[in-house]
Structures are given as C-alpha cells and as structure tokens.
C-alpha cells in the first residue's frame with residue numbers, strides 16, 4: 271500500500287463492527303439455546319476465523335448480508351470437531367474458545383498462524399488447569415497448537431496476573447461450565463464486553479467493581495447489534511485530530527468506557543473531539559465523533575490507562591510524532607505479546623520515517639514534532655502496525671510504502687477505501 275501526503279481530512283464515515291464484540295456474539299450465540307441474529311458484524315479475517323471454528327464444532331451459522339444468523343445449541347450442544355480448529359491470527363478466538371472447550375466432553379485441537387503460535391498461552395492454560403481442565407500445548411501449554419480434553423470443572427477465584435480481557439473472558443466462559451462460583455479479580459479494569467454480553471444472554475454473572483462472579487446457567491439466543499470499532503476509528507481520529515483544517519464525522523462508534531482511552535489521550539494532547547448522539551445500543555454505549563484538526567502537544571501515558579487503549583498505541587505513537595514536545599508511554603509491556611512485538615515494530619518503523627523515538631522496556635519515548643520523510647516500511651504482518659504507518663504517510667513529504675499491508679484485512683478490510691473517501 272502506498273500512501274501520499276494529504277492536505278486535509280474531510281467527510282462523514284462509518285466504521286466496521288467492533289472486533290471484540292463480533293467474536294463474543296458468535297461464541298455466546300453458539301452456546302445459547304435458540305436462534306441469534308447479529309447485525310453490524312465485522313467480516314474481518316479474525317471474526318471469520320471464529321465463525322469457522324464454531325462451524326467446525328457443529329454450529330450452523332448463516333451470513334444473510336444484513337445479519338448473521340446463528341442456530342445456537344445450548345451450553346452442551348457443540349460437537350467434537352472432526353479436524354483441527356484454526357484461529358488464524360486471532361488471539362481472542364484461541365483464548366476465549368479455549369475457555370468454552372474446556373467445558374465440553376470431547377477432544378479439540380486449536381492452532382493458528384505463525385504469529386499466534388508464538389503468543390503466550392500459559393496465561394489461559396494455568397487458570398483453566400486450576401479449574402480442572404486438561405489443556406496442553408507446545409512447551410507444556412505455553413504455545414499453540416493447544417489440545418483441550420474437556421470435562422468436569424470447579425469454580426475458582428482467580429486474580430489476573432496481567433490485565434487481559436482475553437484471560438478474564440476465558441476464565442469466565444469456563445465458569446459457565448463449572449460447579450460452584452467462578453470469580454475473577456482484576457487490578458486494572460479491561461474491556462468488559464464478555465460480562466455485558468453474558469448478562470444480555472441471560473447468564474448468571476455479577477460485577478462488583480473489579481470483581482466478577484459467574485455461575486452455570488443456560489444462555490438464550492438474542493439480537494446483537496455490534497457498534498463501530500473504536501480501535502478502527504482510532505486511525506482516522508488521529509489523522510483528523512493532527513491535521514489542521516480537517517473536519518471528520520465518524521458515526522455510530524462504540525464508546526464503552528473501557529475502550530475510550532484513545533479519546534482521553536488525544537484530548538489531553540489538545541485534540542478537538544466532540545461526541546454527539548450518545549445512546550445505548552445493544553447494551554453498549556454508542557455515539558458519533560466529530561473531530562477538527564489542531565496542533566497537538568505531547569503527553570504522558572502510564573500503566574493504569576493502558577488497558578483502555580492497548581490496541582491504539584501504534585497510532586498514538588504516530589500522533590505523538592506529529593505533536594509538539596515529548597510523549598512518554600510506560601507500563602505497556604503487554605505490547606510485546608500482540609500480533610507482533612508492537613514496541614519494537616513501532617520504534618523501528620517510525621525511526622525509518624525520521625521520527626525521534628526510543629524504545630523503553632515497557633513502552634517508548636517520542637520527541638515531536640517530526641518531519642516525516644517517506645520510504646519503505648514493514649508491517650510485521652500486524653494489521654494495526656500497517657494502518658498506523660499508513661496514517662504517518664498522510665503527513666509525509668514523500669510517499670510511504672507499507673510492505674505486507676494485506677494483513678489489514680484481519681480487522682479492517684475496507685481501510686484503504688475508507689481512507690480514500692476522506693483524504694483531500
């Protein structure tokens with residue numbers, strides 16, 4: 271993908287469905303009784319991997335254009351898969367699915383692409399084993415492929431050692447199959463889509479501050495409306511915020527407070543972002559974002575804020591490069607365990623574009639404003655790195671060529687077309 275300098279960003283766009291919510295909708299609908307319909311579903315490769323896995327487990331899922339229909343078979347209606355399940359590039363698929371499979375009375379094997387097979391799985395294998403699950407993988411369960419021999423589980427109380435919605439969700443989903451109560455305690459709150467959706471499907475889940483409890487109980491098919499993904503909106507939010515004379519409206523964006531760190535950070539950098547039409551849709555906060563371009567200034571982002579903007583850090587680094595002064599990001603060690611080592615990828619590639627950026631063990635320091643020069647950069651096969659570099663290209667004197675940009679289809683197949691609509 272080759273990106274050329276833009277003069278301004280202008281227009282009105284909608285953003286594809288939220289990836290986290292789309293995954294959960296397929297999973298919960300599959301283990302519910304009766305039919306579910308999902309509108310706004312993200313047809314990105316990650317969520318299509320989730321559909322494939324549940325089809326492999328005997329669930330009928332129909333794409334009817336406007337909506338996805340899932341014929342749920344109840345908590346114990348999944349069938350032993352005839353082949354290895356493939357989660358592709360998707361950590362959410364592998365980790366949340368494992369939480370469901372440990373409750374099934376059969377054997378499953380889950381694999382993924384080279385990136386996913388290098389990501390840490392002990393973080394789910396450990397608590398699931400504590401619940402009585404037989405789950406294994408390469409290096410004693412640290413790495414996929416994972417094998418799961420499901421069976422009887424007991425509820426546990428588990429304090430999350432890393433703030434991770436994927437680990438939290440894996441334990442809570444296993445809790446649907448466990449005897450007694452399962453409790454998860456978080457130190458910093460991570461995205462709570464699983465909790466909200468389990469409740470919407472009729473599950474026995476309670477949340478008191480950072481403590482969540484769940485008990486077994488059937489789920490029932492629902493209508494799910496998936497809002498636009500704020501993590502995809504983030505690329506255009508940064509582009510329009512940092513480019514003077516820009517005016518962009520992004521409609522129907524999910525504004526769950528566990529996800530809106532990007533808005534807070536951009537505002538702390540001086541960005542002009544307004545929220546209109548705020549409403550609740552499908553149990554999640556939704557609104558339109560109105561962005562006007564301004565000069566930005568550097569900021570500081572610390573550990574407590576990280577879970578609310580973890581996926582947006584690559585593009586926040588681009589905003590920081592364009593901003594006047596220093597930006598310091600710390601407490602973000604988790605970035606090393608994403609689709610790529612995102613600290614390394616961001617530092618290496620923004621450096622190539624002339625940005626003064628230094629790696630920290632748990633983050634980065636960026637000195638702006640940079641004069642971004644063009645050139646060839648590498649996505650590391652990571653969708654969010656590819657899109658963040660494309661946004662840097664909009665501010666570059668010479669074109670920016672992003673190598674291996676096809677990975678963008680993981681979360682945002684129409685990224686380039688959407689960008690073309692708003693770039694002047």
Ligand code: S3P
Nearest residue numbers: 290362433434435436437580581
């Ligand atoms: C996700 C949680 C986050 C995030 C990922 C999606 C989810 O991962 O980075 O893109 O849907 O639960 P962790 O929970 O592992 O931090």
